[in-house]
Amino acid sequence: MEALTGSCLQIPCNFRLKQGEKLNSKTTPFGVWIKNSPYFGKNGSVVIFNSSGTVSTYPMSFTGDLSQKNCTTLFSSLNTTYTDTYYFRVENRPFLATAECDGLQITVKDSPPKPRIEISGDVKEKESVSISCSASTPCPHSPPQLTWNLQPDSHHMMEENTDRTFTTRIQKSITLSHEHDGFIISCSARYPVNEGKDVKTSEERKTLSVSYAPKNTSVSISPSCWVSAGSRVNLTCSSRAKPPVSRFTWFKTSRDAPIKVSEGDFYSFNVTDGGVYYCVATNQLGDQTSSEVHLTVEDSPPKPRIEISGDVKEKESVSISCSASTPCPHSPPQLTWNLQPDSHHMMEENTDRTFTTRIQKSITLSPEHDGFIITCSARYPVNEGKDVKTSEERKTLSVSYAPKNTSVSISPSGRVSAGSRVNLTCSSRAKPPVSRFTWFKTSRDAPIKVSEGDFYSFNVTDGEVYYCVATNQLGDQISSEIHLTIGGN
Known part of the structure; x- marks a missing residue:
């Protein structure tokens, strides 16, 4: 058996008598623990505990009833020097016997054993599995506390094993999804030692490996979906699955039913019309159909694409780009837009070895940019440069900013009489809209908060100075002050 320094060890123990022998009911049976050697009273054997009280070298006590042949023992305040082989002896004269052939090896360690994580059930999506974390409990009077990173409503228990030792367990049933794949279950066992004054901790981790049908199945196309008759098109199908996709199948829609046209993750063909x-990805757990790809054979060029990278709010720098598919890199499109003329032009090779022409500019945003419409045109030279075909794209900037133009209006205006009602209204321009309006009245010491909301109505008692603060998630702004003047009737 293994135990932990500073803790205790409950030793499950019982004994049987040989046929024809029995305990003497007139005398009290005593239990004895010996270490090193089973040969009682001879060289090498050391008596370390006797329930008669004659020897108590080690902190032991019998919790079982010896008269019922139950010799269960509690070994307390353990340290590593107690690591040894121990033998039980019973004395009930005239009956005397030592368990010479059944020595107990006790190993006392400074570090607690790691808990054990187990998963029972079919570990695949949509299946319910039972996950448990268990820890050896050599001292059931002071069991370890188990914690883990699964849901807090897990079921806790302490179980007695078939060998009469104990195990502390925490358990939870969950229904698996593909998001659980790769999730690391972490379980900690905290063992109280030294009568609860200290704690020793061990931890175990286990990674969930969940099988699932194909997910995120998609089709990529090269070159773009705008193609001319007779040109070559490459379609690639990708999917995430566990076990991996075993088959990709390509289909072309028709009026009657889809037509199977190819297999494999890559499909290349010459366009006629x-x-x-679409593609279907399959593994042993199921299949998934990709979204459809529409191939268009036409003479009109594709629209350019406007992209904005960065946090689109005031005072932030963003990179704005306009890009156009470049099926013929020897005669790329010319890009123009309504941003600053010092924009950076480039032509890039993509990972699939197609090309893209790009124009790019970095700007620092202000509230004035909100609502600005970016216009980008792509002019494709055709017929050996004799003609041009043009496409255009527009995108409106939506810039977030803190409150601006915060002001207060008063009704009625001018002088007011004491006791009359005054209405103050706070207005501001902000994106996202103002989430809170707060009203303050000035005083000698510090401003006093008097209300919230864009409208504040009250009966005037004396002349005061008021202002409002408009707030959204990007900041706040204070209005100018309103001076209330008390006049006569």
Whole structure:
């Protein structure tokens, strides 16, 4: 058995008598623990405890009833020097016997054993599994406390094993999804030692490996969906699955039913007319259909694409780009837009070895940019540069900013009489809209908060100075002050 320094060890123990022998009911049976050697009274054997009270070298006590042949023992305040082989002896004269062939090896360690994480059930999506974390409990009077990173409503218990030792367990049933794959279950066991004054901790981790049907199945196309008749198109199907996808199948839609056109994650063909294509990814747990790809055979060029990277709010710098598909890199499109003329132009090779022409500019945003419409045109030279085909894209900037133009209006205006009612209204321009209006009245010491909301109505008692503060998640702004003047009738 293994135990922890500073804790205790409950030793499950019982004994049987040989046929024809029995305990003497007229005398009290005594239990004895010996270490090193089972040969009682001979060289090498050391008596370390006797329930008669004659020897108590080690902190032991019998919790079982010896008269019922139950010799269960509690070994307390353990330290590593107690690591040894121990033998039980019973004395009930005239009956005397030592368990010479059944020595107990006790190992006392400074570090607690790691808990054990177990998963029972079919570990695949949509299946319910039972997950448990268990810890050896050599001292059931002071069991370890188990904690883990699963849901807090887990079921706790302490169980007696078939060998009469104990285990502390925490358990939870969950229904698996593909998001659980790769989740690391972490379980800690905190063992109280030294009569609860200290704690020793051990931890175990286990990674969930969940099988699931294909997910995120998608099709990429090269070059873009705008193609000319006779040109070559490459379609690639990708999917996430565990076990991996075993089969990709390509289909083309038709009036009657989809037509299977190919297998494999890559499908390349010469375009003759427009069509709608999709792929199906399959593994042993199921399949998933991608979204459709619409191939269009036409003479009009594709629209350029406007992208904004960065936090689109005032005072932040963002990078704005306009890009256009470049099926013919020897004769790329010319990009123009209504941003500053010193924009950076480039032509890039993509990972699929196609090309993109790009124009890019970094700007620092202000509230004035909100609502600005970016216009970008792509001019494609055709017929060996004799003609041009143009496409255009527009995108409106939506810039977030703190409150601006915060002001207070008063009704009625001018002088007011004591006891009359005054209405103050706070207005401000902000994006996102103002989330809170707060009203303050000035005083000699510090401003006094008097109300919240964009409207404040009250009966005047004397002349005072008021202002409001408009707030949203990006900041706040204080209005100018309103001076109330008390006049006569």
